[in-house]
Amino acid sequence: MTETFADRRKIEAALLQKLTRGLWTRRDTLASGVRHCRADYRTLLRKLAKAPDVDRLPGEADAAGAIADCIGQLARGGSRVALFLEHLPDAFIQKDGRLLWIDYKAARTPRFTPVPHAPGVPFENFAPIEFASWNVLAWLRHSVGLDVALLVWAPFHSRPLVMNWPVDARHGSKNWSEMPKYEVQATTTVSGTDYAAVDIGSWPSLAQFLDDELNIHHGVTERLLWSDLDVWANDDELLKMRPDARDPNRDRRAGWNWTDEFLAPPAQTGLFEKKGA
Numbered sequence: 001m002t003e004t005f006a007d008r009r010k011i012e013a014a015l016l017q018k019l020t021r022g023l024w025t026r027r028d029t030l031a032s033g034v035r036h037c038r039a040d041y042r043t044l045l046r047k048l049a050k051a052p053d054v055d056r057l058p059g060e061a062d063a064a065g066a067i068a069d070c071i072g073q074l075a076r077g078g079s080r081v082a083l084f085l086e087h088l089p090d091a092f093i094q095k096d097g098r099l100l101w102i103d104y105k106a107a108r109t110p111r112f113t114p115v116p117h118a119p120g121v122p123f124e125n126f127a128p129i130e131f132a133s134w135n136v137l138a139w140l141r142h143s144v145g146l147d148v149a150l151l152v153w154a155p156f157h158s159r160p161l162v163m164n165w166p167v168d169a170r171h172g173s174k175n176w177s178e179m180p181k182y183e184v185q186a187t188t189t190v191s192g193t194d195y196a197a198v199d200i201g202s203w204p205s206l207a208q209f210l211d212d213e214l215n216i217h218h219g220v221t222e223r224l225l226w227s228d229l230d231v232w233a234n235d236d237e238l239l240k241m242r243p244d245a246r247d248p249n250r251d252r253r254a255g256w257n258w259t260d261e262f263l264a265p266p267a268q269t270g271l272f273e274k275k276g277a
Contacts, residue, residue, distance in 0.1 A: 008106065008130075010238060011106045011108070011238050011239065012090065012104045012105060012106050013104075014236070014238040014239055015104050015106050015153050015239060016038070016090055016091060016104045018228070018232065018236075018239070019104075019151075019225075020036065022224055022225050022228055023221060023224050023225055024036035024093075026224050028220050028223075028224065029216070029220060029224070032095070032215075032216050032217075032220065033095050033096060034093055034094070034095045034214065034216060035093065035094040035095070036091060036092075036093050036094075037091060037092055037093075037094070038090065038091050039088065039089060039090065039091050039092050039101070040088060040089075040090050040091075084136055086132075087130075087132055087133040087136035087137070088136070088140075089101040089102055089103040089137065089140070089146075089148050090102060090103055090104045091104070093214065095214050095215075095216075096215075098147070098214070099146075099147065100147045100148075100149065100213070100214065101140070101146050101147060101148040101149070102148075102149055102150075102151050102163075103133070103137055103148065103149075103150050103151070104151050104153075105127065105129055105133075105150055105151065105152045105153070106152070106153045106154075106239065107127035107128055107152065107153070107154045107156075108154075108155065108156070108239070108240070108241055108242045109156070109241075109242050109243060109244055110124050110154075110156030110157070110241070110243060110244075110247060110249070111123040111124060111126050111197070112124075112243075112244060112246060112247040112248065112249075115197045121199055121201070122201065124156060124157060124158075125157070125199050125200060125201035126197040126198065126199060126200070127152050127154050127157070127197070127198050127200050128195040128196070128197055128198075129150070129152075129195055129196050129198050130194070130195050130196075131194045131195055131196055132194075134196050137150070141165075149163055149164060149165050149209070149213075150163065150164060151163045151206060152198075152200055152203070153232075153239065154200060155229075155232070155233035155234075155239070155240065155241040155254045155255075156241050156243065156254065157200065157257075158257045158258055158259050159200075159203070159205055159258070159259055159261065159262065160229060160233060160254075160255075160258060160262060161205060161206045161225070161229065161262075162200050162203040162204065162205055162206060162209075163203065163204065163205070163206045163209035163210070164200070164203040164204060164209065205218075205261060205262070206221055206225075207219075207220075207221035207222050207225075226262060226263075229255070229258075229262060230254075230255050233254035233255055234253055234254050234255070240254065241254040
């Protein structure tokens with residue numbers, strides 16, 4: 001089935017909603033000082049239009065939705081300003097005076113053929129990310145200096161929920177464009193847009209990233225989320241894995257190849273302390 005860009009937006013919105021309910025608004029997460037807020041322009045426009053303390057003329061609430069739709073149409077037509085707005089990060093986290101921007105991505109269909117110009121890299125390590133989105137986030141990271149990271153849901157991968165910076169310092173990269181990514185032309189299976197096949201094989205899990213970067217013990221994330229991942233990957237209509245009919249593993253249940261990190265019982269003690277502290 002063809003998956004459009006609008007479809008991918010719905011899938012990523014569903015992922016954001018799952019994480020908001022399952023992690024960001026839970027008591028243990030809030031107790032660690034984390035505040036998560038949506039930041040995409042559609043949400044902000046509609047919230048402003050519905051704010052009770054704002055005087056407005058009749059129809060202005062509907063106008064906010066119309067503006068959001070118009071920006072989307074302009075972006076598809078090639079407007080650089082509209083394209084920038086269309087691909088702003090989805091949310092941000094505040095903790096201890098730090099602001100971390102997050103862009104949510106979902107890759108539900110695993111590759112079953114190697115990526116061109118990437119010999120030797122396991123093809124199941126690749127997740128598709130639209131080039132337009134990639135370029136906007138790269139500009140925010142390197143030209144504006146924002147802390148912006150990608151959170152990727154890939155149920156077919158051995159580590160289904162990962163997060164990383166645009167620049168992976170462990171690879172010695174100084175520019176996002178130097179990260180392992182490979183251009184693949186637009187296809188009907190990936191929203192009809194040009195995309196990068198990004199190697200997520202070495203990315204830290206969401207739990208480990210939050211532990212390393214925001215001092216949120218990995219046990220908090222694991223305990224609150226890991227029990228839900230199997231349901232997301234196999235039963236949730238928007239988030240479940242959708243293998244290609246030609247995939248030799250198409251009949252396997254998602255999770256068959258997940259590492260013990262995503263299956264083992266999480267730690268229950270010292271949840272708000274850094275390891276080794």
